[in-house]
Amino acid sequence: MSLLDMVREAGVIGAGGAGFPTHAKLTSKAEYILLNGAECEPLLRVDQQLMKLFPDEIIKGFEAAGKLVGAAKGLIGIKGKHKEVISxxxxxxxxxxxxxxIEVKELPDIYPAGDEQVLVYELTGRVVPETGIPIKVGCVVVNTETALNIYHANLGEPVTEKYITVAGDIPKRLTVKVPVGTPIIDVLKLSGIENFDDYAVIDGGPMMGPVMDNIDGYVTKKNKGFVILKKQHSLIRRKSVNIEQARRVNRSSCEQCRMCTDMCPRYLLGHNMQPHKIMRALNYALDDVEGQKIAQLCCQCNLCELFSCPAGLYPKSANLYFKGKLAEQNIRYKPIKSQFAARKSREYRLIPSKRLIARLGLNNFDRPAPMTEVNMEPELVHIAMRQHVGAPAVPIVNPGDYVQVGQQVGKIPEDSLGAAVHASISGKVIESENGFIVIRRE
Known part of the structure; x- marks a missing residue:
């Protein structure tokens, strides 16, 4: 079996949060393969620790992926502040x-250094075109944990576990490995908190992660971290504002100062992403569809909303509003050029991580979350059939079946983009409907 088939069978997906099936990405032919070890979201600590603990496995997985895509060079991007890991x-x-x-290249300690397009520019000097992906400029990007999973796939081991950082306003900050399908509440309680009535949980990093409506879900292969904060924390209050509330606030206060645009990472790469124009279209009910289309260039990094705007408005929400409207009408932005260059002002407008953390009110929580061995043995796991980009997996087991850890329980639908899923514990299948396969440990 080829490495590509082994990665496909192992259910490897983008472990940094995007969840794109890795086997589909590795069918491309590229000049560069890039390892995204930036982990630029504040408080998250998975990738930097994996590179320290499993350097050989990550390097070998990365090298194998690079050879598969025919790359001439592999570049590992990691922030220069992680001196021990770099060494x-x-x-x-x-x-x-x-x-x-393979070569290690140091990244500046900025946000969002881990954005694929920012990473490509920092490591190669190339700018991915508007609406494009890295392969458009000869690059394939994989996450650190994804490279580790590629290594394991080459040994015939599927993805059944996930590394997660638990951070925030909690007694115990830690990074753990847990079975896919573990109840999220069990992971959250490792923080030392038992009652979450006064807390809110961000699924992912504090910039891009949403505030969870409830904490009754289950760990997927896409989860990267959980940030736990008091409900009255300013970040939770801002992230809990819905689009309609944001529209009302935006209409009342936007003075068109352009700061949201001038600090936008995609605008600084030469793209036509201009949030202040989207705010103008929203506030004055402008019906210029062509002008609204640039909202589709937003990468949702949230800098405009949580850092740049001096009035504390919601430019990203305005982008999302128009993205939704355009999607309903099946209208898509079409670039008018194919070559892009970073704006000369970019080097003066990069956002230092420390300054961002201070603005978010997270200084007191920016502390280590050491890798910790825990005996996480949930009685029940809920394996989601859709925990990746593409079509949901199709169950291939039935209630009453006994499965072993690592056994495939969901396959990719025919002629579809998707990813296989596997049992993360050994036991009896008690449900295979409603988008989950539920396994009871025995």
Whole structure:
């Protein structure tokens, strides 16, 4: 079986949060393969620790993926502040005799260094076109944990566990490995908190992650971290504003200062993303569809909303509003050029992570979350059939069946983009409908 088939069978997806099936990405032919070790979201600590603990496995998985796409060079992007990890990686690259192919390049400590298009520019100097993906400029990007999973896939081991950081206003900050399908509440309680009535939970990083409506869900292969904060924290209050509330606030106060645009990472890469124009269209009920289309260039990094706007308005919400309206009408933005260059002002408008953390009110919680071994053995796991981009997996087991950990329980539908899913514990299948396969440990 080829590596591509093994990655497909193992159910490897983008572990950084996007969830794109990795086997589909690795069918491309590229000049560069890039490892995204930036982990630019405040408080999250998974990737930097994985590179320290499993450097050989990550390097080998990354190298294998690079050869699969025919890359001439593999570049590992990691923030320069992680000096110990950088030293470990460089030493192991040399020891594994792959220095001619793989190189570590240091990234500035900025947000969003981990945005794919920002990463491509920082590592190669190339700008991904509007509405494009990295392969448009000869690059394929994989996440650190994804590279680790590619290594395991090459050994015939599927993805059944997930690394997650639990951080925030909690007694115990930690990073753990848990079975896919574990109840989220069980992971949250590792923080030392038992009663969450006074707390809210952000699914992912504090910038892009949404506030969870409830905490009764289950861990998927896409989860990266959970940030727990008091409900009255300013970040929770801002992220809990819905689009209609945001529209009312925007209409009342926007003075068209352009700060949302001038600090936008995609605008600084030369794209036509201009949030202040979207705010103008919203506030004055402008019906210029062509002008609204640029909302589709938003990467939802949330800098405009949580950092740039001096009045504390909601430009990203305005972008989302028009994105939704245009999607309903099946209207898409079409670039008018194919070559892009970063704006000259970019180097002066990069956002330091420390400054961002202070603005978010998270200074007191920006602390280590060390990798911790926990005996996480849930009695029941709920394996979601849709925990990736594309079509949901099709169950191939039935209630009453006994399965072993690592056994495939959901397959990719014919002629569809998707990912296989596997049992994360051994036991008896008690349900295979409603989008989940539920397994009871035995």
């Amino acid at each position: 470990i990686l460089r030493n192991r690259i040399k020891a594994l005799q792959v220095s001619d192919f």
